[in-house]
Amino acid sequence: MLGAGAWYAGNFLPNESAVKWAGALNNVTERLGFADLPRWGTAPMDPVEGVGNEAFIAPVAPPFYDHMPSRRTGPGGVEKGEVEAIDKYTYTQEDPQNIRLLRAFPQLSVNQPEAIVDKTDTGFHVIDSVAEIKANILLNARCNAKLDRMYGYPYTRSCCTDYGGRSWTQNFILFFVAVYAVACVCFEGFTFVSSLQIRGLNLKVGIFAVALIYCFAADRTHLFPKGMKEFVPSEFWVLITICSLIGGLTIRMVKFRAPRLPTIMTVAAPDAEVEGGREAPPNPTTPVQDAGILARDQTEEWKGWMQAAILIYHWTGASKDLPIYIFIRLLVAAYLFQTGYGHTIYFLSKRDFSFRRVASVMLRLNILSCALPYVMGTDYMFYYFAPLVSFWFMVVYATMAICSGFNDSIKVLGSKILASFVFFSLVLNFTPLMKWLFAILELVFRIKWDLAEWEFRVTLDGAIVFVGMLAGVIHQRVERDAFWYTNYKFWIMPSIMSIAGFTYLCSSMSDKAIYVMLHPIISIFPVLAFICLRNASTSMRNHYSTASAWLGKCSLETFILQFHVFLAGDTRGVLLLDIFKGDGSLLGDRWRDLAVLVPVFFWISHLVAEASGHIVKIIVGESKQRSTLHDPADDDENQLKIVEPVWERMPMLNSMHLERARDFCKSVSSGLHLRVGAILGVMMLLNWLY
Known part of the structure; x- marks a missing residue:
């Protein structure tokens, strides 16, 4: 120089x-x-x-x-x-x-x-x-x-680099994804002028490939500039206030699909008047309009505003602030509470422990976090929330599926949940099982994951998942009109005292390590206290924030995509635009970048959430229960549209061998186990070639 x-x-x-x-x-x-x-x-x-x-x-x-x-x-x-x-x-x-x-x-x-x-x-x-x-x-x-x-990865060095070059495998994957995205756009255009439709080639699915390319362009090229995180406490609270205002201004009444409580009928007295030789019909009382405890709209709202807070936390680099760190740790615990709660309710109500259910959930949770590593050169554990909720889903599944015939007994359910908690706590904290498992994955599948990081995250919120399972049992096995279940006003003061006590305890801590040690147990109380306060009255249960609920519907995709299209440098920096200049502060500069990038980020996340659902349906197929609802006339009509190919009429091809080949192809395409196995096989091959 x-x-x-x-x-x-x-x-x-x-x-x-x-x-x-x-x-x-x-x-x-x-x-x-x-x-x-x-x-x-x-x-x-x-x-x-x-x-x-x-x-x-x-x-x-x-x-x-x-x-x-x-x-x-x-x-x-x-x-x-x-x-x-x-x-x-x-x-x-x-x-x-x-x-x-x-x-x-x-x-x-x-x-x-x-x-x-x-x-x-x-x-x-x-x-x-x-x-x-x-x-x-x-x-x-x-x-x-x-x-x-x-x-190589993580690529925390964002300037003056080409990100270490790319292997031929990564280049092939990028080329394939780009060609697939173009093909989806082209076939979508063909549907306007033709009746030709292919389930896997349309924009509903193709947007998934577009999102992968967008992630690569944003965080692996210099198309978007990157900036450093600079934690300023006031900027964190400014963004929190803005999100709170948006959430508050969009509060609406829940749309009731059906009465939560059964209609109560008035029984006629013995001396009731008879009109026309018939007893007067009973008059039903007006059903109570109550969305119920932790209704769907409410849990989606909960996920949404928590996701907004986590995004702000990551963007501002607020992990240096211990009170904010504790607050975010509570939000992650609340997410995992919902994991245990929601899956327990499903298994107890549907009694569906099939492979199809497991495949559907695991594909839905992991399709994006498994695709991104091959495009971005990262690894699956980098998007830690997807493996975390996947692991705990399998724990809930195992707990509910084992001896599922006794799930009608609350005592047996409670014993199973307690036994599961003790078993997994011992395995995760006192055995080398995870170390052996990670070694096998690296040896056989060439999967290299950070064992220390995984053990930290999976043990940090282990208890709250089982609390969520117990809450799910209560939801399914307790009478809906039970006074203590529907009236939470009695718990308002204890809940406030619980949150106040938690706040006082945490305010006396100056070492993050001490809080991390206590977090698995003490985090349970503010989460349960929040549930009691949020459901304290019928009016509060019947209203929710539509903006927060909208974000909650795509919270998983938002959490994963933020790593590349909201943050940058593999989360070490933030994504910016090259059209604005300023001093690097929020109010003096970066608010303009947020005004452009955040709507695009949310829009992409919402579309990817829908695309992921479509892809899972294509892989898993229609459920038997749903197929039985189809009108047979529709099937007859579809049969009339089938045109036999000319080549099948040729003597050399219209033979026993052709029939066997067709049966084999049909079994492969219709066998869910084979399709899932094929996906895992392709992933294993890519791991060895990458």
């Missing part, structure tokens, strides 16, 4: 310094051969060195003349306008002489006198923290691409 403009300003008169500097700059650029070099950033990167060695010219930041002594600003010193003239000439030569300018250097101290360590003396030397930033700028330019080639 060369930067000698300040020396010329301090040692020559104003009418000489710029001229002397111009001559020196011309000599240096001629000797270094800048004119013969490609423009900065246009040359392909070296397979090993990345950017390689470069020579940069650093413009000089004008000093703060008002702070400097008169001996430094008078004749023979640095007079006002002298440095500006030197910089002006330097900037004019950037294109003609192909100079590599470090434009960021002077900007680090513009309008910031506190950045200068000797502003009352020489006026040019910066404080250590600013000098460190300048050094990092140069080191990033020189080393980022090389480090990405050495270490």
Whole structure:
């Protein structure tokens, strides 16, 4: 790096310094051969060195003349306008002489006198923290691409790199995804002019491939600039306030699909009047309009506002703040409470323990988090929430499926849940089973996951899942009109005291490690207290925030996609646009990026949630229960549309071998076990080739 403009300003008169500097700059650029070099950033990167060695010219930041002594600003010193003239000439030569300018250097101290360590003396030397930033700028330019080639993912180094290059397998996957997306768009157009329809080739499914390409473009190319996270507490609370206002302004009444409570009939008295020889029909009382405890709209609202808070937490980098960290940890615990609660209710009400149910849920939870690693070069555990809820779903399934014939007994259910809690707590905390499992996955499937990170996350919220299972049992096995079940007003004060006690306990903690140790147990109380307060009255149960519920419907996709199209640098930075300039703060700059990127992010998440559902239906197929509801006349009509292919009428093909081949293809396409096995086989092959 060369930067000698300040020396010329301090040692020559104003009418000489710029001229002397111009001559020196011309000599240096001629000797270094800048004119013969490609423009900065246009040359392909070296397979090993990345950017390689470069020579940069650093413009000089004008000093703060008002702070400097008169001996430094008078004749023979640095007079006002002298440095500006030197910089002006330097900037004019950037294109003609192909100079590599470090434009960021002077900007680090513009309008910031506190950045200068000797502003009352020489006026040019910066404080250590600013000098460190300048050094990092140069080191990033020189080393980022090389480090990405050495270490790869996570790609926390977002500038001056091509993200370490790509293997031929990743290039093939990207090409396939892009071609598939184009094919879906084309076939969608054909449906307007033709009756041709292919379930897997339409925009409902193709948007999934488009989202994968968008993630790659956002976080693996320089199409979008990336910025650093800078935690400012006020910015966190400003965003929380905005989301709270949006949620509050969209509160609406729940749309009742059916009465929650059975209609109560009035029984006629023995001496009731008889009209026309018949007893007067009983008059039903008006059913109570009550959405119920933790109704669907309410749980989706709960997921939605929690997801908004988690997004703000990640975007602002608020993990450094212990109270905010504790709050977010509670939200994750609440998510897992709903996992245990919701799946328990399903298994107790539907009694469906089939492979089809397991495949449907596991595909729905993991289809996006399994596709992204092959496109982005990450791994499955990077999107930690999907494996977390998948693991706990399997725990709930095993708990409910074993001895499922006794699930009508509350005592047996309670014993099963307790036994499951003890078993998995012992396995996860006191046995090397996870270590062995991860070793087998790496040996057989070439899957390399972070064992320490997984053990931390899976044990941190283990207890709350079983509490959710108990809540699901209560929901299904307790009479709906039981007073203690529908009237939570009695629990208002205990709930407030529980939250207040939790807040007081956490406020006395200064070490994150202490809270993490206590979290599995103490997190249960504020979650249950919130449920009691949220359902304290019928009116509160019958109203919900539509905006929060909308976000809650795609909360899983939002959580996963945020890593690449909301954040950047594999969550270490934030995604920005290159059309706005500012000081990097929320209110002074980045709010404009959020105003553009967040709606696109939410829209993509919503479409991907719908696309994931369509893909799962294609893989799993229609349920038998649903197929029985079809009108046979529809099947007859469809049979009339079948046209036998001409080639099947040929004697050589219309044979026993052809029938066997057709039967085999039909069994493969209709066998869910085979389809799931084929998907796992393809993933295993890609793991070995990647």
